[in-house]
Amino acid sequence: MLAVPLAVIAFAYSSAVVTGLTLQKRAVDFFDPAQGGGSIFDNATFGGEPLNVIISGQSSPEVLTDDGFVNFAQAIGFSKECLGFHLGAPQTANLGDGNGSVNQTLEFRQDFGHDVLGTCLESLVGGNHFRVFRQNGTQANSGALFLAVSKEQPASDNHDIVPDGYNIGRDELVANAVGTKSHGGVTYNVVAKNITGLMPAGSQGVNHGIAVDGIVTLLTVNIQ
Numbered sequence: 001m002l003a004v005p006l007a008v009i010a011f012a013y014s015s016a017v018v019t020g021l022t023l024q025k026r027a028v029d030f031f032d033p034a035q036g037g038g039s040i041f042d043n044a045t046f047g048g049e050p051l052n053v054i055i056s057g058q059s060s061p062e063v064l065t066d067d068g069f070v071n072f073a074q075a076i077g078f079s080k081e082c083l084g085f086h087l088g089a090p091q092t093a094n095l096g097d098g099n100g101s102v103n104q105t106l107e108f109r110q111d112f113g114h115d116v117l118g119t120c121l122e123s124l125v126g127g128n129h130f131r132v133f134r135q136n137g138t139q140a141n142s143g144a145l146f147l148a149v150s151k152e153q154p155a156s157d158n159h160d161i162v163p164d165g166y167n168i169g170r171d172e173l174v175a176n177a178v179g180t181k182s183h184g185g186v187t188y189n190v191v192a193k194n195i196t197g198l199m200p201a202g203s204q205g206v207n208h209g210i211a212v213d214g215i216v217t218l219l220t221v222n223i224q
Contacts, residue, residue, distance in 0.1 A: 029220070031140035033096035041199075043091060043092045043093065044091050046207050047209070049206075050199055050206065052149055052199070053218075054217070071183055072186075075186070075188055076177045076181055079115045081107055081109055082122075098138050104148075129151075130147045130148055150166050160208065161208055174217050190219055192217050192218070193220075199214050199216050
């Protein structure tokens with residue numbers, strides 16, 4: 001179980017620093033939100049959605065910035081929402097970093113190979129999408145990005161999650177991400193590791209009562 005050693009590492013943790021204009025890597029992958037009073041589930045309408053993918057704080061620092069992550073997301077088949085419009089209220093999450101419950105930072109939808117209009121198609125026909133939450137409070141400043149990934153139905157079905165949609169969404173995103181990917185002149189090398197023990201398996205407290213398998217996938221993204 002990865003979360004326990006991370007709790008120990010936390011005592012020796014030091015925040016990322018900026019030397020001149022160069023971002024430096026963080027010291028840990030992430031901190032377990034539960035250890036700071038947070039949760040590995042966000043706050044959705046009918047329960048919590050699992051934060052089932054984590055972008056490691058030990059990824060290349062540029063990847064963990066808003067602009068850098070947008071480029072990486074496009075490299076693996078996702079873009080911002082259709083023409084920048086979002087319907088509905090943002091979801092919130094408490095990552096146990098001292099910031100309490102905060103709104104999602106970004107939201108992405110499958111873009112079907114088109115950065116600008118592809119997400120409009122996803123909004124109509126359904127597909128994979130995810131929300132991003134950044135762990136950067138003073139109590140657990142890992143810089144890691146926690147993603148709530150799910151596969152959803154088309155707009156005609158109110159974008160409800162498909163059966164087993166949390167596990168499916170995670171697995172499809174990871175399959176698209178691992179290996180070498182490029183976009184916007186940047187090439188990424190992505191390594192995945194599955195973590196158990198961080199998230200309980202089952203449907204209790206999960207949005208729409210859709211069961212999860214308890215696996216969280218850690219992605220470490222390095223720019224080549």
